[in-house]
Amino acid sequence: MSAFEKTPGWLDWYAGPSKPKFQVPAGAVDAHCHVFGPGDEFPFAPERKYTPCDASKQQLFALRDHLGFARNVIVQATCHGSDNRAMVDACKAAGGKARGVATVRRSVTDEELQELHAAGVRGVRFNFVKRLVDFTPKDELMEIAGRIAKLGWHVVIYFEAVDLPELWDFFTSLPTTVVVDHMGRPDVSKPVDGPEFELFLKFMREHQNVWSKVSCPERLSVTGPKALDGEQNAYRDVVPFARRVVEEFPDRVLWGTDWPHPNLKDHMPDDGLLVDFIPHIAPTAELQKKLLVDNPMRLYWPEEA
């Protein structure tokens, strides 16, 4: 028994995912996933907004192998706050097959940043989703960005589409590569060529340093169908949005499972079927290789790319 009690209604990750029908290209990277604890070994942060189930590094690596991926990028989950130990432990255990994205505070020392770098961390995450984190002043974030820029790291940003106008000036002054989580969470019930998503495309078009993860259809979809029971055409309403980004910015897109899928309320997807979503948004072998191999390798393993 864990000392932690899960948030009421918490959905655990899907056990026994199917084998994807879509075979990912050799060397593919799952560029957005997390580990949770285990809480008894790596306690969740006191300031967390949710308490998840455990999702260990061994379980993550088993999923990687099952789905046919070669590597992972493990993103610090907000339930661990700025205590990066679980993520760092997973990166170290992966034997070079994982990189990390950390959460740090202004008080982080240069020595600590160097240790994170040695463990495989190549970026920091700034989170603006109000249900997940407390507000951090922008001057603190900008100071952190300036420091990590010197290490060659990038900034990952997570925000809701409605907040992009207000955050625009801050985002466009960041001195690093900037990677947007989950396409900036578009409202996919709005038109793909409407003003809200057009602003996001403009953000990428006018700023060559901005990349996007075309991930999380299971989070963004309104009408489904869900990636369950062998469904090969899951989350159809998200396809036009993700495909648009992949086709317009083929060299600045990443894909990830988002396993273990924190805070899903409706259903937990079969991760094998999530992989089968990829050819719908990246329809050619060339786009698939850029999305799954070339782009993440350039960003996270430039010495091997």
Ligand SMILES: O=C(O)c1cc(C(=O)O)oc(=O)c1
């Ligand atoms: O939408 C979310 O709830 C969510 C949460 C986290 C996190 O807690 O770190 O990460 C994600 O990529 C997505």
